[in-house]
Amino acid sequence: MRIILIGLFSIFAVFMAPSTPALAQSGDDAEAAERRVGPVTGYPLPRYVTMRATEGNARRGPSRSHRIDWVFTRRHMPMMIVAEHGHWRRVVDRDGAGGWMHYTLLSGERAAIVETDMLPLYARPDPTSTIRAHAEVGVTGHLDECVPGWCMMEVGGYQGWVDANAIWGVEPGEVFD
Template identity: 55%
Template sequence: MIVALAMVSTSAAQERGPVTNLPLPRFVSMKAAEGYARHGPGKTHRIDWVYKHRNQPLEIIAEYGHWRRVRDRDGAGGWMHYSLLSGVRTVLVEQDMLELRRNPEPSAPVMAQAELGAIARLEKCVLDWCRISADRRTGWVPKQALWGVAAEEIVE
């Protein structure tokens, strides 16, 4: 029984999209200022959700033709046309007044602060820290204070 669970975990970590051959799940951002998440992969399907924030991070969990199934931080989502999405990585700040530090260490000087719910560009991630930028401010923050990057992910 334990062996079967280990094999499932390994195959899930290596899952690739059937259309793009990119990893699933993976994070992207909204390219458009507004985008519809539909119940199924096609314009004839009903609209379940409307996203209204350019650069909002989303997670792609499935692919079908020109459509990507996405979910947001709250688990809501649906199928969106790929033209509404961008490979530019952004993150959502999940801690109020998150301190952006000069270096990836807790004792480094604070360069700025980010409010809860702020959207920032993801520049780089090491094991436990990510470098983000927003409003011409840049700094390092603990990875666990962000949504839009996997816990084990390294971004260069």
């Protein structure tokens, strides 16, 4: 058996980091947040998207006249949309950094960031199946589908099932194909 190690290939640039309010909620507030939908799109909030552009400005408010707080330079980076206003989406990354971005800079494609070092990519959604590769912490990969507890992830040309709790970019129990 050959084990392939997939490393961190690129980093995003950040400028003038503001503090970001915590998104954590508890009890009934968390359940209400899960049922929220965006007033513009009607899609659920929060939801995950990716950067469509190779560079995107995250602004203090929802217009081009607002100050740029962050510049993201990592295409296909997963982000979470937490609010909508007209053509603008309030996004945060896995560290809670972000701001308002124009919707044309974002894509509905799904990706995730590996949160566990040496994350195994399995042949099937079963921890006893063959390991196809390992991914290092911080690596970003494309998500093809998710079933309860598992996601099919493509990283560095290798594809396999990963533990959904070991990545950032999917909600607990989320299912899609």
